[in-house]
Amino acid sequence: MKHFLICSLLALSSLAQAAKLSDFSPYKFETLFTNPKCAEVKYDRPVLAEDGSTLTAKPKDVYCKASDMAPSASRTSSPQFRLIEWIEEPTTKEIFLAYLSFSNKPVADALCAAVKRGMKLTMVIDSAPEEDENGNSMAEGLKKCGTDVTVHYRGQRNGLGYAHNKIFMVNPDDAKEVRLVFSSGNMSTGTAIHHENWNFITTSPKTHFIQAHKCVREGMINHGDSRKEFVAFMSECRKNIKVKEEDDIKSFFVPGQGKEAFATLTDLAKRAKHVSATAHRFSGDFVRLFTELLNLGQDVRLITDDDMYWSWKLRVDTGRNTRLEAYKVLPLRDLGLKMKFMETNQSQVFLQHNKFMVFEMSDEDVVFAGAGNFTSAAFDKNYENFYVIRNEEAVKAFKKQYSHFWNDLATAPEKMPRQNILP
Numbered sequence: 372m373k374h375f376l377i378c379s380l381l382a383l384s385s386l387a388q389a390a391k392l393s394d395f396s397p398y399k400f401e402t403l404f405t406n407p408k409c410a411e412v413k414y415d416r417p418v419l420a421e422d423g424s425t426l427t428a429k430p431k432d433v434y435c436k437a438s439d440m441a442p443s444a445s446r447t448s449s450p451q452f453r454l455i456e457w458i459e460e461p462t463t464k465e466i467f468l469a470y471l472s473f474s475n476k477p478v479a480d481a482l483c484a485a486v487k488r489g490m491k492l493t494m495v496i497d498s499a500p501e502e503d504e505n506g507n508s509m510a511e512g513l514k515k516c517g518t519d520v521t522v523h524y525r526g527q528r529n530g531l532g533y534a535h536n537k538i539f540m541v542n543p544d545d546a547k548e549v550r551l552v553f554s555s556g557n558m559s560t561g562t563a564i565h566h567e568n569w570n571f572i573t574t575s576p577k578t579h580f581i582q583a584h585k586c587v588r589e590g591m592i593n594h595g596d597s598r599k600e601f602v603a604f605m606s607e608c609r610k611n612i613k614v615k616e617e618d619d620i621k622s623f624f625v626p627g628q629g630k631e632a633f634a635t636l637t638d639l640a641k642r643a644k645h646v647s648a649t650a651h652r653f654s655g656d657f658v659r660l661f662t663e664l665l666n667l668g669q670d671v672r673l674i675t676d677d678d679m680y681w682s683w684k685l686r687v688d689t690g691r692n693t694r695l696e697a698y699k700v701l702p703l704r705d706l707g708l709k710m711k712f713m714e715t716n717q718s719q720v721f722l723q724h725n726k727f728m729v730f731e732m733s734d735e736d737v738v739f740a741g742a743g744n745f746t747s748a749a750f751d752k753n754y755e756n757f758y759v760i761r762n763e764e765a766v767k768a769f770k771k772q773y774s775h776f777w778n779d780l781a782t783a784p785e786k787m788p789r790q791n792i793l794p
Contacts (some may be wrong), residue, residue: 402768407443409435450569451562469495483516497534530598532752537742629750643730652744665706690717711781
């Protein structure tokens with residue numbers, strides 16, 4: 372009896388302390404990168420690089436065309452392949468998803484088939500100005516597949532910016548197992564042809580991680596019409612979670628926790644020996660942070676889309692980047708910022724759309740990742756989900772991917788074309 376009581380007390384003590392996701396059962400943490408496989412696209416004439424060398428083609432597997440989408444998506448390592456695999460499993464009874472945009476037909480087809488077999492589907496999509504009065508056509512079309520489909524439109528009103536979350540939950544109310552995906556990509560071509568990261572987690576509903584995301588689901592659906600209401604609800608909901616947050620992945624949800632998220636990544640960056648960042652958009656807060664790090668003598672690397680480079684060089688907005696942000700970011704090279712560019716296909720709006728930072732410190736390596744860009748709005752008024760990741764296998768995956776970007780795919784400034792010539 373005494374032995375039983377001791378074991379029980381130890382078990383209760385371990386539950387009260389911060390744990391890791393891997394301490395729970397079931398458990399799987401898989402980080403997938405799109406890494407599209409794209410045919411080499413040659414220039415119709417030789418093109419000079421900044422250093423005077425001759426370029427004959429755009430970088431293979433960086434510059435992609437629409438014809439590369441299907442073969443890239445069909446690989447078993449593709450995030451789109453894994454998403455459809457999860458949707459098609461007979462055990463999938465309910466899915467909740469929240470994305471800025473929804474335009475991926477293969478995923479929509481899989482969701483439709485699942486709804487026809489009886490699956491419940493709830494979607495939160497941004498109230499995009501380009502949508503007509505009937506909303507997102509593909510999302511609304513899923514209502515024809517069955518009666519248990521609900522689509523909510525959020526953001527861009529009452530103090531809110533974009534509904535920019537990227538969350539996909541399978542069986543969110545299951546008593547034994549919940550699957551969750553967070554990503555840098557939208558439910559669009561971002562599942563395969565943009566350069567993105569997608570994180571697939573299988574875990575117990577008892578984890579703080581899942582319970583916090585259930586707060587987000589409830590908050591966006593029933594308390595998501597205004598910034599004030601959502602922030603108040605999320606604060607109260609997270610306070611009521613009984614289990615402590617796992618120490619290998621910490622979540623931040625915006626609006627409400629943006630300042631905390633930015634303060635956390637700032638502290639990590641200042642303590643790091645090396646900071647490796649990749650992102651799509653930037654604004655003042657991150658430019659000031661990078662400036663401070665460089666003035667402190669920190670080793671900082673940055674990979675971004677070549678639209679940023681051309682916005683700076685041509686002094687015009689290019690693709691999805693602006694000359695205003697380019698004028699702020701590119702001069703940081705004079706302070707020691709090491710920078711490379713992903714030469715993507717701006718004519719088809721394919722992007723380097725990853726947003727993550729790797730902090731290499733003396734005692735551990737840590738990753739900051741999530742849905743949001745490195746902009747002020749992403750840490751203030753948008754709907755966003757961010758994560759500080761200490762999970763060893765995930766951190767290793769992000770570090771390996773960054774090395775692949777830097778060493779194999781991204782272009783150094785001196786090797787950029789002198790002219791913005793599209794093949």
